[in-house]
Amino acid sequence: MSGLVVDVSKCRGCGRCVRACASQGIVIQQRLAQVTPNCIACGMCIDACPFDALSIVKDAVDTKSDANGVWVFAQYDSGALAAVTLELLGKARELADDSNTSLTALLAIDSEQECNEIAQKLIAHGADRVLICVDNRFANHTTNVFAAWICDMVNEYSPAILLIGATNFGRELAPCVAAQLRTGLTADCTVLAMDKETGLLHQTRPAFGGNLMATIMCPNHRPQMSTVRPGIFPPSEYCESRTGEIIHTKLRDSIEPNVTLLEKLPDDAGDSLLDDDTLVVVGRGIGSQKNLPLMQKFADLIHAGLGCSRPLVESGWLEYKHQVGQTGLAVAPKVLISIGVSGAIQHLAGIGSAETIIAINPDASAPIHSVATYSIKNDALEVVKELVEQLQP
Amino acid sequence: MRTLVCIKAVPSSTEVKMDPVTNTIIRDGKQSVVNPFDQAALEEAICIKEQLGGSIIVLSMGIPATEGLLRDCLSRGADRGILLSDRAFAGADTLATSYALSCALEQLRTANEFPSLIICGKMAVDGDTAQIGPELATTLGIPSIVNVEKVLAVSEEEITVRRITDLGREIVSCKLPALITVTKDIRIPRMPSIAGVRFGETGPVEVFGAQGVGADATRCGLNGSPTQVVRSFTPERTHEAITIEGTSSEQAAQLIDVLGGFGL
Numbered sequence: 001m002s003g004l005v006v007d008v009s010k011c012r013g014c015g016r017c018v019r020a021c022a023s024q025g026i027v028i029q030q031r032l033a034q035v036t037p038n039c040i041a042c043g044m045c046i047d048a049c050p051f052d053a054l055s056i057v058k059d060a061v062d063t064k065s066d067a068n069g070v071w072v073f074a075q076y077d078s079g080a081l082a083a084v085t086l087e088l089l090g091k092a093r094e095l096a097d098d099s100n101t102s103l104t105a106l107l108a109i110d111s112e113q114e115c116n117e118i119a120q121k122l123i124a125h126g127a128d129r130v131l132i133c134v135d136n137r138f139a140n141h142t143t144n145v146f147a148a149w150i151c152d153m154v155n156e157y158s159p160a161i162l163l164i165g166a167t168n169f170g171r172e173l174a175p176c177v178a179a180q181l182r183t184g185l186t187a188d189c190t191v192l193a194m195d196k197e198t199g200l201l202h203q204t205r206p207a208f209g210g211n212l213m214a215t216i217m218c219p220n221h222r223p224q225m226s227t228v229r230p231g232i233f234p235p236s237e238y239c240e241s242r243t244g245e246i247i248h249t250k251l252r253d254s255i256e257p258n259v260t261l262l263e264k265l266p267d268d269a270g271d272s273l274l275d276d277d278t279l280v281v282v283g284r285g286i287g288s289q290k291n292l293p294l295m296q297k298f299a300d301l302i303h304a305g306l307g308c309s310r311p312l313v314e315s316g317w318l319e320y321k322h323q324v325g326q327t328g329l330a331v332a333p334k335v336l337i338s339i340g341v342s343g344a345i346q347h348l349a350g351i352g353s354a355e356t357i358i359a360i361n362p363d364a365s366a367p368i369h370s371v372a373t374y375s376i377k378n379d380a381l382e383v384v385k386e387l388v389e390q391l392q393p
Numbered sequence: 394m395r396t397l398v399c400i401k402a403v404p405s406s407t408e409v410k411m412d413p414v415t416n417t418i419i420r421d422g423k424q425s426v427v428n429p430f431d432q433a434a435l436e437e438a439i440c441i442k443e444q445l446g447g448s449i450i451v452l453s454m455g456i457p458a459t460e461g462l463l464r465d466c467l468s469r470g471a472d473r474g475i476l477l478s479d480r481a482f483a484g485a486d487t488l489a490t491s492y493a494l495s496c497a498l499e500q501l502r503t504a505n506e507f508p509s510l511i512i513c514g515k516m517a518v519d520g521d522t523a524q525i526g527p528e529l530a531t532t533l534g535i536p537s538i539v540n541v542e543k544v545l546a547v548s549e550e551e552i553t554v555r556r557i558t559d560l561g562r563e564i565v566s567c568k569l570p571a572l573i574t575v576t577k578d579i580r581i582p583r584m585p586s587i588a589g590v591r592f593g594e595t596g597p598v599e600v601f602g603a604q605g606v607g608a609d610a611t612r613c614g615l616n617g618s619p620t621q622v623v624r625s626f627t628p629e630r631t632h633e634a635i636t637i638e639g640t641s642s643e644q645a646a647q648l649i650d651v652l653g654g655f656g657l
Contacts, residue, residue: 003480003483003484003615022404022425023456023458024456024458025456025483037480038456038457039480039483040455040456040482040483040484041483041484041614041615042484043622043625047624047625047626056484056615056621058615058616058621075559077559077560078560082559141558143527143537144536147531167559168539168540168557168558168559169558169559171523171524171539172527172537172539172540174524175487175523175524175525175526175527175528175531176527176528176530176531176537178487178488178524178528179488179491179527179528179529179531179532180531182488182619183488183619184486184488184618184619184620185487185488185524185528185620186620187487187520187521187522187523187524188521188522202623206521207519207520207521207625212625212626212627213625213626213627214622214624214625215622215623215624215625215626216620216621216622216623217620217621217623218619218620218621219621220619221619258536258567258568259536259538259565259566259567260565260566260567261563261564261565262553262563262564262565262566263563263564264560264561264562264563265555265561265562265563265564266561278655278657302652302657303657304657320578321578326518326521327429327430327518327577334655335652335655335657346518356655358648358651359634369634370634372634373634373635374634374635374636374637374648374651375634375635375636375637376636376637376644376648377636378641378644379641382641383641383644383645383648385641386641386642386644386645386646387645387648387649389645390642390645390646390649391649
């Protein structure tokens with residue numbers, strides 16, 4: 001039986017595991033930790049134990065495989081490769097070189113005209129081989145069609161690793177592929193590395209809104225699949241002299257798109273905080289709704305968008321589209337000015353990608369100061385009043 | 394119209410704090426709530442039920458205490474709860490979780506009670522994987538549409554929705570049965586009514602173990618999970634903040650200089 005086990009020679013009965021457990025899965029009895037039937041084997045207690053007394057044991061599965069090669073799914077949208085594809089090629093090239101294997105790009109495309117040009121581009125960016133399928137059933141990006149083709153390719157060629165960009169499309173496609181292949185999938189990875197000892201892929205991803213990082217492996221199933229967050233890895237370099245193989249493949253006749261596209265709606269650009277290079281984000285510390293116009297004025301003076309933390313949306317001060325944080329928007333502006341925000345971890349999860357954070361909050365112990373580049377520990381309202389006064393022409 | 398909503402118990406968001414010494418999440422409160430995205434999914438199901446009639450099943454996999462959260466869903470408008478709770482499910486990754494959920498749905502299929510529409514929250518706030526929806530749909534062999542921000546039309550045969558894509562938004566439709574995953578702002582969850590609270594206390598919530606839903610033990614929990622967490626850690630915050638001192642007027646002046654440095 002697999003599950004959580006306690007090494008009684010190491011356990012001192014300190015109870016840290018009990019406090020870390022969210023499911024009452026472990027208790028202290030006679031000064032030793034004991035696993036209860038409530039244990040969900042989440043591993044929280046393992047990290048909390050200072051004595052290395054806890055571990056999760058898993059029944060051995062023997063699925064030795066001769067899977068080989070690193071694969072990258074090339075996402076092609078409306079006439080262009082998604083930026084994340086070139087980022088994946090760069091990282092995948094490294095992984096392939098580290099494990100002495102080859103790099104294959106998968107290109108599913110509905111246009112015969114462009115396919116060779118795109119395939120050459122993938123090769124110039126690092127692919128040793130491109131598997132292409134040209135078929136008009138790929139036109140509307142229906143995931144079941146893509147998943148069917150990718151699964152067929154995997155079953156035919158047995159890659160060791162399959163990477164897909166963590167775009168909206170990739171995060172829908174990858175689980176469909178993983179579930180069909182019955183293999184492991186790690187979502188939204190930000191660090192990938194080959195483990196020198198085992199030759200396995202170490203996939204590291206943020207969980208709990210970026211406040212906890214988890215390194216995940218997929219030891220007994222192939223391919224090892226990850227979706228990879230866009231904008232993390234640098235795009236691979238273009239090298240025109242690189243050569244590679246192009247293989248044309250077919251999509252099964254029986255596959256039909258199971259979702260019908262009725263209409264494409266243009267993105268309502270300019271309406272989203274995601275497009276702003278500068279953001280002013282306000283929190284409860286601004287005191288009252290009547291201070292919002294002042295905040296808006298400050299934002300306007302520095303040509304910034306206005307965002308807020310969750311309590312303001314819940315109080316009805318601002319609309320949901322202004323909410324920054326885990327359950328709102330994850331923003332990545334160049335400069336973010338945080339005013340009267342304490343910085344709960346769910347909020348910090350949404351601002352982690354900002355280049356520079358300027359925090360104004362009188363509470364010196366507020367978590368927002370720990371992520372800030374510049375801190376002003378003073379009354380938010382006072383400072384903004386001064387800012388507006390001094391900035392006004 | 395029969396709909397089914399998948400529910401995940403997540404740590405209450407206001408309770409979550411990091412322990413600065415051990416770098417782990419402090420879960421002192423031990424209080425769980427329904428994942429906010431799933432609350433929105435349930436509200437959408439309730440709105441569909443108000444429009445078309447029918448019933449709502451809420452389905453979760455979790456520890457026995459999760460029953461309380463399913464009862465909360467009943468008090469808001471669901472008709473029936475199904476909880477999968479068993480040691481054998483412990484340690485499940487997304488593949489093993491979607492398999493276990495699919496077993497419960499296969500049981501409903503056998504009983505001729507398979508839902509026309511399955512609604513999942515787009516993701517859970519603790520795991521952020523967004524994988525259960527599409528994995529469950531694939532395992533069941535039904536279409537999925539993710540990132541739905543509005544249901545435009547729904548009938549017994551078909552659903553039409555607006556969803557968020559990489560290049561904007563799309564209106565798409567598909568035949569039912571199907572699975573959709575919804576954004577958190579699709580609906581604002583309602584509060585339970587008095588009658589609802591009473592129903593929540595007494596309404597039907599069935600609890601099944603792995604055998605009860607005919608699940609293959611090798612595909613459940615830790616054994617059925619291809620992925621393993623090797624370690625978890627808190628990302629390091631490497632820099633020290635530069636503190637701007639002085640009176641508020643001096644601080645404002647210095648801040649304007651800083652902003653000027655960014656061309657603002």
